[in-house]
Amino acid sequence: MEKLELNPTELINPLVQDLQESDTLAINELSKQLIAQGKKVYKFGLGQSPFPVPDNVVEALRLNAPQKDYLPVKGLPQLREVVADFYRRKNGIDVRPECILIGPGSKELVFLLQLVFEGEIIIVSPCWVSYIPQAKILGKKISIIHSSFENKWHLTPKLFKEFLKNRSPENISKPAFMILNYPGNPDGVSFKTEDLIEIAALAREHNVFILSDEIYGQLHHKGEHVSIGKFYPEGTVISSGLSKWCGAGGWRLGTFCFPKNLEWLADKIAVVASETYTSVSAPIQYAAIEAFKGGAQIEDYLSNVRKILSRLASDCVKILRQANVKVHDPVGGFYLFLDFSNFKQKLNANNITTSKEFCARLLEETGVAVLHGSSFSRAEDEFTARMAYVDFDGASALNAARMVTLNTPLDEGYSNANCPKVIEGVTKITEWLKNLK
Amino acid sequence: MEKLELNPTELINPLVQDLQESDTLAINELSKQLIAQGKKVYKFGLGQSPFPVPDNVVEALRLNAPQKDYLPVKGLPQLREVVADFYRRKNGIDVRPECILIGPGSKELVFLLQLVFEGEIIIVSPCWVSYIPQAKILGKKISIIHSSFENKWHLTPKLFKEFLKNRSPENISKPAFMILNYPGNPDGVSFKTEDLIEIAALAREHNVFILSDEIYGQLHHKGEHVSIGKFYPEGTVISSGLSKWCGAGGWRLGTFCFPKNLEWLADKIAVVASETYTSVSAPIQYAAIEAFKGGAQIEDYLSNVRKILSRLASDCVKILRQANVKVHDPVGGFYLFLDFSNFKQKLNANNITTSKEFCARLLEETGVAVLHGSSFSRAEDEFTARMAYVDFDGASALNAARMVTLNTPLDEGYSNANCPKVIEGVTKITEWLKNLK
Numbered sequence: 001m002e003k004l005e006l007n008p009t010e011l012i013n014p015l016v017q018d019l020q021e022s023d024t025l026a027i028n029e030l031s032k033q034l035i036a037q038g039k040k041v042y043k044f045g046l047g048q049s050p051f052p053v054p055d056n057v058v059e060a061l062r063l064n065a066p067q068k069d070y071l072p073v074k075g076l077p078q079l080r081e082v083v084a085d086f087y088r089r090k091n092g093i094d095v096r097p098e099c100i101l102i103g104p105g106s107k108e109l110v111f112l113l114q115l116v117f118e119g120e121i122i123i124v125s126p127c128w129v130s131y132i133p134q135a136k137i138l139g140k141k142i143s144i145i146h147s148s149f150e151n152k153w154h155l156t157p158k159l160f161k162e163f164l165k166n167r168s169p170e171n172i173s174k175p176a177f178m179i180l181n182y183p184g185n186p187d188g189v190s191f192k193t194e195d196l197i198e199i200a201a202l203a204r205e206h207n208v209f210i211l212s213d214e215i216y217g218q219l220h221h222k223g224e225h226v227s228i229g230k231f232y233p234e235g236t237v238i239s240s241g242l243s244k245w246c247g248a249g250g251w252r253l254g255t256f257c258f259p260k261n262l263e264w265l266a267d268k269i270a271v272v273a274s275e276t277y278t279s280v281s282a283p284i285q286y287a288a289i290e291a292f293k294g295g296a297q298i299e300d301y302l303s304n305v306r307k308i309l310s311r312l313a314s315d316c317v318k319i320l321r322q323a324n325v326k327v328h329d330p331v332g333g334f335y336l337f338l339d340f341s342n343f344k345q346k347l348n349a350n351n352i353t354t355s356k357e358f359c360a361r362l363l364e365e366t367g368v369a370v371l372h373g374s375s376f377s378r379a380e381d382e383f384t385a386r387m388a389y390v391d392f393d394g395a396s397a398l399n400a401a402r403m404v405t406l407n408t409p410l411d412e413g414y415s416n417a418n419c420p421k422v423i424e425g426v427t428k429i430t431e432w433l434k435n436l437k
Numbered sequence: 438m439e440k441l442e443l444n445p446t447e448l449i450n451p452l453v454q455d456l457q458e459s460d461t462l463a464i465n466e467l468s469k470q471l472i473a474q475g476k477k478v479y480k481f482g483l484g485q486s487p488f489p490v491p492d493n494v495v496e497a498l499r500l501n502a503p504q505k506d507y508l509p510v511k512g513l514p515q516l517r518e519v520v521a522d523f524y525r526r527k528n529g530i531d532v533r534p535e536c537i538l539i540g541p542g543s544k545e546l547v548f549l550l551q552l553v554f555e556g557e558i559i560i561v562s563p564c565w566v567s568y569i570p571q572a573k574i575l576g577k578k579i580s581i582i583h584s585s586f587e588n589k590w591h592l593t594p595k596l597f598k599e600f601l602k603n604r605s606p607e608n609i610s611k612p613a614f615m616i617l618n619y620p621g622n623p624d625g626v627s628f629k630t631e632d633l634i635e636i637a638a639l640a641r642e643h644n645v646f647i648l649s650d651e652i653y654g655q656l657h658h659k660g661e662h663v664s665i666g667k668f669y670p671e672g673t674v675i676s677s678g679l680s681k682w683c684g685a686g687g688w689r690l691g692t693f694c695f696p697k698n699l700e701w702l703a704d705k706i707a708v709v710a711s712e713t714y715t716s717v718s719a720p721i722q723y724a725a726i727e728a729f730k731g732g733a734q735i736e737d738y739l740s741n742v743r744k745i746l747s748r749l750a751s752d753c754v755k756i757l758r759q760a761n762v763k764v765h766d767p768v769g770g771f772y773l774f775l776d777f778s779n780f781k782q783k784l785n786a787n788n789i790t791t792s793k794e795f796c797a798r799l800l801e802e803t804g805v806a807v808l809h810g811s812s813f814s815r816a817e818d819e820f821t822a823r824m825a826y827v828d829f830d831g832a833s834a835l836n837a838a839r840m841v842t843l844n845t846p847l848d849e850g851y852s853n854a855n856c857p858k859v860i861e862g863v864t865k866i867t868e869w870l871k872n873l874k
Contacts, residue, residue, distance in 0.1 A: 008701040011612060013555045019708050025510070046507075053505050061502040061720060065495045069687045070485055073462070104541050104689070104714050111713045115574070118450045133712045137552070175448060250506045250719030252541070264445040271456050275570045276548045277541050281718045282687030283498060 023375040042425030044387045045369040050394030051247040054301045057291045064286035073274045075102025076285040082292040091227040099258040106241045106254030112269045120176035124155045126376035153187040157198040181213040183332025186386035200232035210236045216333035218245035221310035304401040311410040323430035340383035346436045354380045366428040392419035460812040479862030481824045482806040487831030488684040491738045494728045501723035510711045512539025513722040523729040528664040536695040543678045543691030549706045557613035561592045563813035590624040594635040618650035620769025623823035637669035647673045653770035655682030658747035741838040748847040760867035777820035783873045791817045803865040829856035
């Protein structure tokens, strides 16, 4: 038989043929190249917690290193108990251990939910980078509601109503899933409680389930995160995990909490999980019990982490606003979504016409790496970018914060002393903007 | 708007609507119920290594507990180096670190390969339980080549030739992937080297790539595993991981080695991985370096594990053959695929007409849990079943084996003394067969 000439393109599932490595990875690669050339790079591109995993959780992993058995696909029963209790305690929501799924990152669980659920998926732009690529892999169509700076980059009851009014008739008759992410990636902003209540009522009325991505919930800077699950318990799936609030992104452990009447969805996701990732790494699951159990050490860690992020965010915002960059006060997480629309003419005059070009030039000329707005489903020519204010030594920043009395906010000198690269990088952005011809 | 009556079936992707929890899980559940009723159960259903993870590998996990960063999607570079070196050393194959993927279990990697590869997937029955459900989830058609007891449950060059002759014309013109698993699950049998050479030549000639699932390769009872990659380097992807030879199934770490000219496939799988599981747990990857690095401790562990499995397997086979059960001498892993066709008439007379009924009755009446042949794509009415001879205390069995000089085989009393439940359970099977009316 004749040997075929190998044409890889024809041998790849058409749904993934155009899929490229994520923009986050691409900017990371470029940063590395610049560093290799001896350039100083301000790494505001990748959204990773700078803080170490709390000591007692690391110790729990050490103790559980010999755990070697395959665990149940839905997760270790003891872990599901404490996760349920965690969300009960933190969010005032009635969560049942039987309705909790433990996955290798909440990203994988979002993917499986998109795979299993037969129906419309609705997202709000700017949105997290992976929702849409996941839908593409699965050949699903996603509906996007576009928000704006004026709406604080989030869904408002008004936007939601407009969307519901204009839905295609085939979708109206069927349940859908809407993904909300708050405190938000890429924006750090969250919902007002009255908006959550109104959105919940609309969702209930129109048979829209909510996948409430609350992975930054515990990083609300004042510890005052409110879940929409409180107002729409029967239709909300809450997504979270260890990656952000526990500084353990690399550990890969995410959690989904289902309401009782979506248990069939949890069950079917578990069936698919049993044919794919099987279960989450056993030592990691045992260690996670210590994290979700909470207690004094975890609360001390969280309150110091929040204080640091809050102080640093407001220092960054101050510098940026003085330079005429539009940005909202963040309430949680570690992102700012920067709006450079005030510089549009100047940028265009410098041959910068898209957010991608903006970020490439900024990185090249200042060493500051931020992620362009089009990665978050914004229009190509909208000058927005996500900045992750995480380029500092989280361990020593935590130690410094611990020197301050628990309920006292950190003073103005804190960020300069403990997160100098972040302040320097933000200043570089403003100087670059000022010097644009 | 009117509240819809929720009909879960309509809200589930039709491809996964009929997907049920795996038979392995189902038999585990039934076993648990029986144990709860106070019954003694011989757990030969689940294929988990009974041995602890080697001490130096556990220690490496302890040391790396604080590792918290997201790792590169293809895997930690140092780990990919030692994995490449491991397969070079063990299999005499030229493996490049750049072509290695680390995944959360090789099962997930097989799934992603099926997702990304656009073309025919060929498997050989009896086959591992997950290949076909994975294809169903993805809406892919799988071609099955049926083997038999006479062919030692494996592909022969003759069977392969017949299959290739009868392929549909649309498939003939396109590359395909054939999955081979050896030493085999469910059978413990492997290929003769001359058959591997002939199969490799046929595959090359007919543009069939091989996914060579060698997860039990290091558990070849004589340490003499030969990979087909040796004879078909440009077309073979080798699958392996920590789960079996390192006793770390619950850790979830699998490896895929791609040849240079299938690098495009590895790259695309990595892109999909970046939108799903992201990367494998960081502490686990660092610990895995110690496992794949090898050295005296690992070799000592492996040679004792092999000695135990070899001794135990031949003791089981002896008892079973004396009772007229058809079974091949296994060469690796920890499974026997039992053929009860000699009892067909008697079984039918007892209202047992399928392998599923056979296993249910056996479990009920003797407490012995084995997995019915139809789970491995055998005909429903073929009386076959997989027995995993793993229900013993691996740690103490290892200690006992270490008392024997390294190159001396274990004596006849070893299994009775150290794996009594396995011998007892096998004997129960034979007594049950004898007492069938």
